[in-house]
Amino acid sequence: MTYLITGGAGYIGAHVVRAMTQAGERVVVLDDLSTGDRNRVPEQVPFVLGSTLDRALLDRTIAGHAVTGVVHLAAKKQVGESVELPLHYYKENVQGLQVLLEAIAAGGVRQLVFSSSAAVYGMPDVDLVTEDTPCVPMSPYGETKLVGEWMARAAGRAHGISTACLRYFNVAGAATPELADTGVFNLVPMVFEKLTVGQAPQIFGDDYPTPDGTCVRDYIHVEDLADAHLVAARALAAQSADAAAATDASAAASGTARDLTLNIGRGEGVSVREMVDLIAEVTGHTEIAATVTPRRPGDPARVVAAADAIADELGWTARHDVRAMVTSAWEGWCLHHPEASAAVVPS
Incomplete structure (x- = not known):
């Protein structure tokens, strides 16, 4: 097996590359480096600079590296930005996936792991979000992820491609400090940024x-998330191997492709205040109290995954707790921001 990992130089993508290479899988990375970092990709991993909108490049990459499976993470991912630039998000996320699916089908690739998001659910009014919870996305970003799932499944049925759409929740942490999230778009790095300059972090509502x-x-934890991608990819590969062994080749192509849609979460809720307090403890900044500001529009009160399906289907469960996420994320933040406090991290 050789896997093409799109967006493999990004925060999550680099962790997927790490998980798959450490497990002995061959990978090649395609990334346009609009938000990714080439230094995140190991030297021994082939790297292709470019976009999933470039069909000719995809065809050359799939053929030249004998790609047999794809893990698709390349996408624009900022909810607020997607409201301001909806057409850009539809072009990058939807049209980019369309071109990729065309190349996958033409190249005879039979497995696709698609990076989806809990944003497809919108504002679910349930205690635990299952894969059957209605999808009512609240942003163009969430819409593009839901459309991407539809496209992946439809192409899978038509072309005999086994698919796994992974809906993951709030990602944090780092496997190594070098791979830490350097963006300031999610709660954990947003609090780090405030504490680093001695300002109070904000709680919205x-x-x-x-x-x-x-x-x-x-x-x-991003390391658990990366492991889930590996497990899903291997499950699809096993399914494709079984299909290839079928005596009726046409039936193998049209009737045995696997179709998975799975939440990736811990099934445990943590409040914003609990997370901010834990970050203060881990970083040694307990003297700076958070301030409360008005609610942000569109923030649901509770979004927590039901994580039973992936355990039942693939035998996967998360291993890291929230403290491990914050501790590893802080170590990475300090590496990339030398001005951050050198507070002792509690064990």
Whole structure:
């Protein structure tokens, strides 16, 4: 097997590359470096600079590296930006996937792991979000992920491509400090940024119908998330191997492709205030109290995954807790931001 990992120089993508190469899988990375970092990709891993919108480049890459499976992470991912630039998001995320699926089908690739998101659910009014919870995305970003799932499944049925759409929740942490998230778009790095300059982190709203009044989210360690991609890719490969062994080749192509849609989370909710307090403890900045500001529009009170399906289907469960996420993320933040406090991290 050789896997093409699109977006493999990004924060999550680089962790997927690490997980798959450490497991002995052959990979090649394609990334346009619009947000990725070439230094995240190991020297021994082939790297292709370019976009999933470039069909000729995809055809050359798939043929030249004998690609048999694809893990597709390349996408624009900022909810707020997607509201301002919806057509750009549809072009990059939807048209980019369309071109990739055309290249996959033409190149005889039979496995696709698609990076989806809990954003497809919108504002679910349930205690635990299952894969059957209605999808009502609240942003163009979430819409593009849902459309991407539809496209992947439809192409899979038509072309005999086994697909896994992984809907992951709030990602944090780092496998190594070098691979840490350097963007400041999610809660953990946003709090780090404030604490680094001695400012109070913000909590958007404390009047939600939750135990402490702040939003509750499900956090997943990026190392666990990367492992889930590996497990899903191997499950699809095993399915394709079984299909290839079928005596009726046409039936193998049209009737035995696997179709998985799975949440990737821990199934445990953590409130924003709990997370901010834990970050303060880990970083040694307990003297800076968070300030509460008005709610942000569109923030649901609670979004927590039901994580039973992936355990049942693939035998996968998350291994890292929230403290491990924050501790590893802080170590990475300090590496990339030398001005950050050298506070002792509690064991």
